[in-house]
Amino acid sequence: MAKSPPSQPMYQHFVPQFLLKNFAHPYKPEGSGTEGSKGKGKRKYEKGMFPKDPVVRNLDLRADPPTICEKPIKRILGQMNMYSDDSKPTHQQQHVEKMLSKLETQASIVFQKIVKAFERKEDGLWITRDERDLVRKFLFMMKYRGSGFHNRFGHNKAEDYDENDRELMLDYMTKKGFKRPLDVWFHNIKTIIELKMDFEGKWIEELRHLMFPPDAIWFITHVEFSFMAICTPSKIKDEFILTDNCYGVFEGPNRYVMDKDTGEIGGSGHTPLHEFAPVSPKLMIVLRSSILPNPLEDANEDVRKWRALQKFMALDGVYPDKVKSLLEDLPVAKAHNNYTEIVNGEIRLLTGEDGRRRRDHKFFFRFFPVGTKHVDLINAFLLDNIVPCTSVMFESIESFSRTLESYLTAPCTIGKHVTGDRMEQREADLKTLERISRSLGSQKETVWVKYKPPLVHNYKDFHQKHVDRGRAFQRMLDNMEEGKESMEGVSWEDLQWPGLPMFVDPTYNQNPKEMFIADLEHAYRMWRLRVKIDFWSKGVDEAIRQRNRDLLTEAYLRLPPVQVWLYIKIARFIMLSLDIDQLFVDGPEEVIGRVGNIIKPEKLTELMYKSALNDIKFRKHPDVDIWGEISFDAFGAEILMLLRNCAFEEPGYIRDCGIEDVEQLARAAQLEILRGGMHTRSRLGSKFCDEGQRVELLTRVLVRERFTEALRGKVDQFSLEKLKKVLFETTYPTPPPTWRY
Structure with a gap:
């Protein structure tokens, strides 16, 4: 790339002087108090510093040996031509510095309000939503514009970029036509500074398309999740x-x-x-x-x-x-x-x-x-x-x-x-x-x-898995939005219908490739809407937010089972940060789907969803045994919370599972328990469960004992054993015989 003649050298701060001034004091040269005395007042000024200049006390780590000294704020925490863009004509080479200066000017007004309120010994200060968003943007830029990121992006050749997201960066540069990593950095800085953070949150969806996506997600997280x-x-x-x-x-x-x-x-x-x-x-x-x-x-x-x-x-x-x-x-x-x-x-x-x-x-x-x-x-x-x-x-x-x-x-x-x-x-x-x-x-x-x-x-393989996952997920998002047939860089032929359950629409046989991709796109939009609703409703009473989530889930569960199945796959992929080769690994939803002929049609998606949600939670806590010893400490509290959520709150009653034979077993078992007073004599869950929960646990124990015989011949033996394992270990967790808490 041809370079324009360099503009005038400029010392450019990555920490603005308006902040450095808050740490500064007026420079007082050694011996300045006796300036008129003989032998005093000469050569006492440090280089580049004059009386009353703002200076900071500083441990200079570049000195040999490092030493404590004073430095003028105009020559500390900056570099020469740090934001100079020599790919532009000479008169435009400071375009990034000018944008940063404008942001600093705007932010300094808010920071001055903060400092003045503190100096007046006030308890705090009011700021507007616009001012708060400006401060959040400025604080992110303080990270992103620093010397570390200058070192990360400061290359004139793509091949010189050597960070752990190298492959993702090179993909992005090729797609967007950037020649230098430095250009990507300048573009990202410009994008964030010019970003209009509308109150509806539309900027969250748009930002990923406007700049390097991993850094866009980082900015969104910085603003929304703290x-x-x-x-x-x-x-x-x-x-x-x-x-x-x-x-x-x-x-x-x-x-x-x-x-x-x-x-x-x-x-x-x-x-x-x-x-x-x-x-x-x-x-x-x-x-x-x-x-x-x-x-x-x-x-x-x-x-x-x-x-x-x-x-x-x-x-x-x-x-x-x-x-x-x-x-x-x-x-x-x-x-x-x-x-x-x-x-x-x-x-x-x-x-x-x-x-x-x-x-x-x-x-x-x-x-x-x-x-x-x-x-x-x-x-x-x-x-x-x-x-x-x-x-x-x-x-x-x-x-x-x-x-x-x-x-x-x-x-x-x-x-x-x-x-x-x-x-x-x-x-x-x-x-x-x-x-x-x-x-x-x-x-x-x-x-x-x-x-x-x-x-x-093998660290390279370890790292490559993370790169492949990021690259694959990015391609999934891009390709779905562009209507392309490939998914996450995996061709249709590579998919080979992995784990596809038997509940797919019979019309799949007519045009399987197009129908599968259409359902996959729809499932992704379902997930994206679920995330959007959480973003849009920030600040709303949490009970209302949860009601909206529940209503959305209820609506989703009325959709065709194959779309719900794919939605579950995307949710697990994202929530568990899985590798691409784990996207279609069998889960409990496949087991449920393959015995769909014995499940009430209106209950199929609900049973799949409950099973998958519990499975995700258990996978998040591989070292937690909900039937283990419950100690009176933080770990015990975690076990108890997971037990109550996964065993009772999420699945509900097994008598409502949607499998007619299991529901009949459950109703009969519950009647037997209540008539015989088993729940009052059993120690099962006596310490941590209320009466209704103890009855439910005893019901599940009896249903598990009678399950295989009751469903024998309804499905093949292999599917029957798999279903038993899913129902009583994941969907409706049932205690082992030795559990007595």
């Missing part, structure tokens, strides 16, 4: 720090694996639970994940269940160990607003509000006082991620000395794990921080831990 809170130290001595990459630091699991044969190390998964945005030494914006507890909202049982499911999908079903946020007890809450009220501990819409987002909505953001423990933790997460950084900025030496010592001497539960793909640099940085801490007077013992990541047999 809430913003403003923290301030409760003690005068405590302060927040600022680093190069602090706006991209998160608290939450961040895992690596190592190739057993080659020693190659790479990421295997991460889940942000808290993200950070320093505003000043006394103000820190924290983005808190929506999957963490919220007592006010969780007073609504439907909301609590929804949050628990989201937590399962993001944490419990992803990581083998139990993940707990170190900041779960951070004393913050969602902003109040002018369209809801709290009545008897529940959030309700005010009269005249219909749940739609409007421009006149406002939000009151409190300044939440946080103690030394939480200030130190937040600073620790920033210090724990300084490997790519050049600077650590702070206001007072005393506060920085104390917070640095706290980080280095704290137990390694907060971090300080020398692992991952930059182990040597990480250990060197920890030793640097230790030397600085010693120079500031600390005598306490510092600690960190070195360990090798878990081993995998």
